[in-house]
Amino acid sequence: MRGIISKNTLYGLALLCALMPYTARAADPIGQVKTADGPVTVERGGASQPVAVGDHVFQSDVVVTAAGGSVGITFIDNSMMSLGPDSRLVLDNFKFDTTTHEGEFDSSLQKGTLAVKSGQIVKQTPEAMKIKTPAALLGVRGTEFVVRADEKK
Amino acid sequence: MSARALSRLAAAFGLLLLTGCNKNLVVVIPDTADGHVGAVVVESNGSKAVLDTAYAAATPGSGTLKPATSDAKEVKDIFGTALTAQPVAPSIYTLYFINDSEELTPESKPAFEKIFTDIQQRKAPEIVVTGHTDTVGDPAYNDRLSMDRAKAVSKLFIARGFPEASISVAGRGQRELLVQTAANKSEARNRRVEITVR
Secondary structure, three states: OOOOOOHHHHHHHHHHHHHOOOEOOOOOOOEEEEEEEOOEEEEEOOEEEEOOOOOEEOOOOEEEEOOOOEEEEEEOOOOEEEEOOOEEEEEEEEEEEOOOOOEEEEEEEEEEEEEEEOOHHHHHOOOOEEEEOOOOEEEEEEOEEEEEEOOOO | OOHHHHHHHHHHHHHHHHHOOOOOEEEEOOOOOOOOOOEEEEEEOOEEEEEOOOOEEEOOOOOOOOOEEOOHHHHHHHHHHHHHOOOOOOEEEEEOEHHHOOOEOOOHHHHHHHHHHHHHOOOOOOEEEEEEOOOOOOHHHHHHHHHHHHHHHHHHHHHOOOOHHHEEEEEOOOOOOOOOOOOOOOOHHHOEEEEEEO
């Protein structure tokens, strides 16, 4: 073997890339803030920053509203989530293939109120969207519902 | 203790029994766009409930899940702010082109203009251009063809001044036929581009 990376590895990587041409990468935005009112912040990489309409959201973001705050997000599969005041939502895992519409959307409502309208991920694969709360696990078959989570369970 | 105070205490205790100290609540609501009622599966404490009727509800965290029903008023009282914060739902426009050219059919021209009116009414608008093909050719070829068409159409929006950063493209190939056909069937209604404004 001449190099550290063999020819076969390179072929394998090339094939892998060819097989998933349009799948969102971890650094790609997964949604965009469409409404924001009052105190709304996002926690990303250990820092907390205020949120405004037009901002993008990413996997692993934590969206937080304080008293009097609310925010609405449209995701790239057309699903929508909006938070009422005193709420905390973690966008744990988001995968979406725009060609096949296959994907996964896992989030956690740690406290507060959330309105959800599912999108193309659920249309393609019912229950591929899951929402955890301290007390329950929700599997979404579509399309619209509301959930309130008590921090204490 | 007066009878009135007693009745007040009883009412308060009744309310407490109903809700406990538990604020957890899940309610399926009719789709704000078309009234369609979907379903949510709730799992809690090893029990499972399928909510699939309008205002079907669950209060997880209080032992085994029991069927419950909410109503429009309760949903508005508790979730009013969250529901008001919902984004404007995405709109989808279908465009057709003359003989696979980049020229819109006469019927599609008003739809194309309507997209720009829609964009102006949204905050932070985005456009997704999605190409679709008929069943002529193999599926992998059609994936590429639909993507190429979507990219070509996205240029029409860039040319009209819509910011490129807010446009994305997708190719669905022959996965989402508007008119169901056999394989290798030429069908103009399936050769289309959908524009999602959101």
